[in-house]
Amino acid sequence: MNKLVNIGVLLDNEAAQARWAKSENVFEGFVVEVLEHAGIPFRFLQSADEVGSCDVVIVGLEPLAADLSAQEFLWNYSENGGLLISFAGFNHFAERLGCEIGPTRGPGYASLPDYLGDSRPLRYLESTSWDVVRISASDTPLDTSSFGVLRSCTSSKCKGLGAAMQSFLVGRGALHRWSVNLPATWVGLQQGTKPVTQDGFPAPDGTASIDDRLLKADDSFELDWDMDRVKTTTGAAYFPHPYSDLWKEAFISHLLRETVKLQLTLPFVGYWPNGIEHVAMISHDSDRNVDESAVTTLDVLKECNVRSTWCMLEPGYSAPIYERLLAEGHELALHYNAMEDQNGKWDEQELARQTDWLKRAAGLEHCISNKNHYTRFEGWGELFRWCERQGIQADQTRGPSKKGNVGYLFGTCHPYFPIAYSDEKNRFYDVLEMGFLIQDHLDHSLLDDGIVLASFLEEVMKVKGLAHFLFHPVHIHNHSHVRETLRKVIQTASDYGFVFMTGEEINQWERARRSIRILGVNASGDAEFASASADSQLQEAVIWIPVADNQNPLRASTEYRFGVACRKQVIFF
Numbered sequence: 188m189n190k191l192v193n194i195g196v197l198l199d200n201e202a203a204q205a206r207w208a209k210s211e212n213v214f215e216g217f218v219v220e221v222l223e224h225a226g227i228p229f230r231f232l233q234s235a236d237e238v239g240s241c242d243v244v245i246v247g248l249e250p251l252a253a254d255l256s257a258q259e260f261l262w263n264y265s266e267n268g269g270l271l272i273s274f275a276g277f278n279h280f281a282e283r284l285g286c287e288i289g290p291t292r293g294p295g296y297a298s299l300p301d302y303l304g305d306s307r308p309l310r311y312l313e314s315t316s317w318d319v320v321r322i323s324a325s326d327t328p329l330d331t332s333s334f335g336v337l338r339s340c341t342s343s344k345c346k347g348l349g350a351a352m353q354s355f356l357v358g359r360g361a362l363h364r365w366s367v368n369l370p371a372t373w374v375g376l377q378q379g380t381k382p383v384t385q386d387g388f389p390a391p392d393g394t395a396s397i398d399d400r401l402l403k404a405d406d407s408f409e410l411d412w413d414m415d416r417v418k419t420t421t422g423a424a425y426f427p428h429p430y431s432d433l434w435k436e437a438f439i440s441h442l443l444r445e446t447v448k449l450q451l452t453l454p455f456v457g458y459w460p461n462g463i464e465h466v467a468m469i470s471h472d473s474d475r476n477v478d479e480s481a482v483t484t485l486d487v488l489k490e491c492n493v494r495s496t497w498c499m500l501e502p503g504y505s506a507p508i509y510e511r512l513l514a515e516g517h518e519l520a521l522h523y524n525a526m527e528d529q530n531g532k533w534d535e536q537e538l539a540r541q542t543d544w545l546k547r548a549a550g551l552e553h554c555i556s557n558k559n560h561y562t563r564f565e566g567w568g569e570l571f572r573w574c575e576r577q578g579i580q581a582d583q584t585r586g587p588s589k590k591g592n593v594g595y596l597f598g599t600c601h602p603y604f605p606i607a608y609s610d611e612k613n614r615f616y617d618v619l620e621m622g623f624l625i626q627d628h629l630d631h632s633l634l635d636d637g638i639v640l641a642s643f644l645e646e647v648m649k650v651k652g653l654a655h656f657l658f659h660p661v662h663i664h665n666h667s668h669v670r671e672t673l674r675k676v677i678q679t680a681s682d683y684g685f686v687f688m689t690g691e692e693i694n695q696w697e698r699a700r701r702s703i704r705i706l707g708v709n710a711s712g713d714a715e716f717a718s719a720s721a722d723s724q725l726q727e728a729v730i731w732i733p734v735a736d737n738q739n740p741l742r743a744s745t746e747y748r749f750g751v752a753c754r755k756q757v758i759f760f
Contacts, residue, residue, distance in 0.1 A: 192449065194241065194442075197245070199248050199249060203216075207609055207612050210609050210614055214613065216606065219231070219525060220606065220615060220676045228704065228705040229245070238240065238260070243270045243442070243588070244270070246277070255734070262283075262357065264360070269360045270360055272363045278315070278707070289316040289317060292339075293313040296308035296414075298311055298561065300334050303335075304440050309430055311367040313368040313375075315350075316337060316349025321633070330354060332351060333351075336348075336350065351365070352364065352605050363445070368596070369438055372652055377687060379408065379567075382407075383403075383564055384402070385406070386400065390412045390416075391590070395587075396589060397588065404588070405586075405587055409428075419638070423636075424592075425591075425592075426595045426643055430600055447734075450734060452734075454713075454714040454756075458652075459651070461727035466652075467652060467678075468499070468689070470496040470583060471660050473503060474560075482508070487663060490621075495687075496518040496691070498522035498556070499520065499522055499545050500522040502548075509548070518555070518692075520543050520691075521579065523557055525537070525559060526561060529560075535572075535573045539576075542579065547650075557583070558584060558657075564749070571607075581691070581693070582621075584622075587625065601652045604619060606618050619694050621690060623656065624654065624656060625660055627668065654680060699760075704717045718760040727759060728756075733748075734751075734754050
């Protein structure tokens with residue numbers, strides 16, 4: 188297994204242009220973000236006639252239905268030994284494969300086999316399943332298999348709506364079809380399904396009144412109040428499932444397994460620096476701007492040996508506070524205020540003015556990170572465009588604003604680059620989003636509950652993500668129980684092996700690791716790579732190299748990643 192698999196990602200340009208001409212989205216392109224964040228090497232393909240040299244082709248956006256020659260090109264590619272992977276597509280092949288196309292449904296829940304990472308019901312937003320109704324049109328018995336089941340609810344008593352995935356042998360190759368539109372699910376869970384133009388629907392039990400006449404990030408969340416939340420013994424509700432991350436785990440696990448079956452290898456770059464499995468982050472919003480509260484918070488953080496990210500709300504603290512913050516290694520960031528009752532507004536020039544204020548007040552050359560006050564958010568990509576033009580590289584706005592919607596309400600604990608809407612041709616914004624799980628003033632008692640805190644951290648550990656907690660200095664200063672909760676979060680996370688980083692450090696690391704390009708595999712089985720990182724300091728990263736079980740004589744040196752045995756290669760870049 189010393190040959191690097193050649194993976195192509197097909198996003199048909201003609202089909203994309205046709206969609207954009209009708210103001211329709213091509214969220215299928217988000218598979219590029221998933222692969223890049225996972226550190227998986229691939230080639231970007233814009234037409235079906237480019238697939239020939241690939242071993243595996245992930246068909247994000249397939250050719251237009253009228254382009255019969257392109258469709259036949261894909262079929263022939265598979266017949267000649269290639270593996271095609273689709274997300275609820277390939278409907279033009281259904282009859283040829285002896286299948287009947289079912290209705291497009293959603294949202295719903297999929298139960299997947301354990302070997303793909305997690306067997307709990309996973310929420311999806313859209314699916315189109317096939318029913319195998321007869322032998323193929325060529326009268327040759329179909330060689331098919333399927334796994335998983337789709338349902339309309341989380342209970343196994345709900346009627347099955349079809350398989351989660353089906354695979355078909357096509358000549359010497361194969362076609363694997365996820366019934367779930369995974370890119371639409373990833374984008375919908377993490378960013379919403381439409382721009383924020385009105386209040387969201389509140390929780391029926393009154394625990395999360397997001398219909399507060401203030402547009403914000405959680406007005407666009409896509410989870411179910413009843414089926415996706417759990418309650419503690421005291422009745423406190425939270426969202427415990429990072430659904431989007433779990434779907435990514437399943438997708439990547441399947442991809443790695445299939446390449447191993449082809450006796451090819453697919454090395455990938457680990458999420459975090461060598462020696463770090465999962466990361467925690469503490470951020471603060473300077474609401475009320477009381478210097479004494481900053482001093483108290485700094486003292487607690489120094490006691491706990493943790494550096495954090497401070498999001499500054501105008502007019503901010505006094506100069507000596509900024510000097511101490513920076514001297515002790517903390518990050519100063521913006522807390523953009525678009526609240527009109529506080530003389531703010533949702534406006535690009537206002538964000539620019541506040542950014543300039545912070546840089547002048549704190550003596551900063553650059554403002555790297557931002558979190559919007561009250562998680563204010565409107566539209567789809569305005570905030571990210573504004574941040575790009577101000578040189579703000581990271582945002583932390585996507586998190587809960589109410590007591591009853593804390594946890595994984597956006598389905599992810601991983602940093603990611605958001606995708607734009609159709610008006611910008613679904614490009615990726617150059618702003619790294621890293622949302623938070625909970626903030627102290629909503630329900631600190633949830634974090635006091637060891638079971639809930641452990642649940643938050645354990646889910647992050649499963650997907651090797653980022654546990655981001657928000658604490659306000661004013662509450663840390665005024666309430667001893669909030670100080671104790673902060674200490675508990677830090678100590679518990681440390682006991683679980685989390686390493687604390689600031690938002691700026693996470694942003695720098697994520698951008699640097701994405702510069703690593705895997706070029707091949709040498710005779711000894713090590714990955715060959717290059718890096719375009721502009722960071723002048725050498726960093727240690729990990730490349731994971733999947734191995735077949737029967738080619739694993741040094742089992743002690745391997746670890747499982749995405750359910751596949753991998754050998755660890757430490758690199759300096």
